[in-house]
Amino acid sequence: MGMVIDGQWVQEDRIYENGGFERRASLFDVPLGKDLARSIREEPGRYHLIASQSCPWSHRTILLRSFKGLEGVLPMQIAHGPRIEGYAVNGGAPWRVPGSDQEIIHMHELYRLADPGYTGRSTVPVLWDSVGQRIVSNESARIMRLLDSVSGEPGGLDFTLLPPGLTPEIDAFNDRLQTEFSNAVYRAGLARRQDHYEAAVEEVFSILAELEQRLAARRYLFGAVLTEADLRLLPALLRFDHVYHSYFRCSRKCLADYSNLWAYTRDLYGWRGVAEMTNFRAIREGYFLNDGDGNPFGVIPVAPEIDWFEPHGRDVQWPAQLTLRNGDLVTVDPVTLQPIGEA
Structure with a gap:
């Protein structure tokens, strides 16, 4: 580059x-x-x-x-x-x-x-x-x-994605996500030695298995409340089947093979602004044309068939909550971020 x-x-x-x-x-x-x-x-x-x-x-x-x-x-x-x-x-x-x-x-x-x-x-x-x-x-x-x-914003909720008392746990979890997932997919995809590649792939699928289990008992990474950790994880999940599974050779499983993770990702995709601010064409072009040297002819693959709006069902068991600046929890409509009831 x-x-x-x-x-x-x-x-x-x-x-x-x-x-x-x-x-x-x-x-x-x-x-x-x-x-x-x-x-x-x-x-x-x-x-x-x-x-x-x-x-x-x-x-x-x-x-x-x-x-x-x-x-x-x-x-x-x-x-x-x-x-x-x-x-x-x-x-x-x-x-x-x-x-x-x-x-x-x-x-x-x-x-x-x-x-x-x-x-x-x-x-x-x-x-x-x-x-x-x-x-x-x-x-x-x-x-x-x-x-x-x-x-x-004026007229909206003054919320934070760092609930009081949870910041140390979120920081520790973010560090793991960065090392074992967000950066590990790059270490796999850009590796120039087999042992480096295989070690990175093991990290990727180890933490995906852990996340799958974690999300079986909670709507988001830290419960019903959305936190910074969810938004740090989401971009990598959105890219997984489009580029990491194929171009970066993290090919053991697709995201859809993890029922909880797949539903969790669709759940987050429905929050305000996520779909509008996600450009899958730009994602595929960015990787296949610019990252690494594994596509010398610049062929951009077709997008996988993914229904991001398939009902995720996670709202049946758990509410969606945000933390206000004063520490209070409020249940919200993910699409509008407007309160829909008392937490």
């Missing part, structure tokens, strides 16, 4: 170590404070989210932006198009950087504007400050937590 070294784009990518895929730490992974959360709501249009519909880490920030009703205060630019020099910002057409008179085509140019001597990969998502002309963060976990801390 290439990367930036000392502010210059080079056709080199330091993602392999001894035949295995290694994800590098972000240089813009810094804590994001409460003042920034207030600023997003109070200074509409100052901050911009730049994300890709194909990237699962981008996708979870896109979903949270929609969940929180931030469309009117946090503009979003979808990075798309051929990755000739990494992500194109606007399909290969010039894009004016918010707050400046600069036009760029590739994400690495934005990184260079923020830091002329930058060395690293030019990944998405990116939270851009148009006033400070800086990258606030390019770490999706930080961006998700920041967006969650933004106050609720």
Whole structure:
């Protein structure tokens, strides 16, 4: 894919170590404070989210932006198009950087504007400050937590996906999901040695089996209440049968082979904004045309036949709940996020 070294784009990518895929730490992974959360709501249009519909880490920030009703205060630019020099910002057409008179085509140019001597990969998502002309963060976990801390939209529920008292458990679970699933599918799909591939596949199907059992006794990962962990898991599940099962060779089972996980994924797909903010065509194109070197002729497979709106039945046994900022639980309609009764 290439990367930036000392502010210059080079056709080199330091993602392999001894035949295995290694994800590098972000240089813009810094804590994001409460003042920034207030600023997003109070200074509409100052901050911009730049994300890709194909990237699962981008996708979870896109979903949270929609969940929180931030469309009117946090503009979003979808990075798309051929990755000739990494992500194109606007399909290969010039894009004016918010707050400046600069036009760029590739994400690495934005990184260079923020830091002329930058060395690293030019990944998405990116939270851009148009006033400070800086990258606030390019770490999706930080961006998700920041967006969650933004106050609720006027007239809507002021909810959080981090219920009081559950944050340490959610953090620990998120770490496992990142290592054993979200990153493990990449270590399987991009492996250049058989032993690396087989070890990664074992991790993937081990945690899928564990999740299948966990979801037999609860609607979501931490009970009836939706949490950040569910939104971190969802993008990887949505991609499983489309790309991870085939292109990344995680072929032991399909998602539909796990009755609880499959119903859980369809349940989450029905929440506000998820279907609208999920582009399966972009997902398949993103992987089969740009990730790895296993598709030299650029053939994009047809989509698997999946009915995402097949009734999931999980609402019969459990309600769907959100946690208000004050800690109270409220039962909601997942489609509208409006209360439907007392918790």
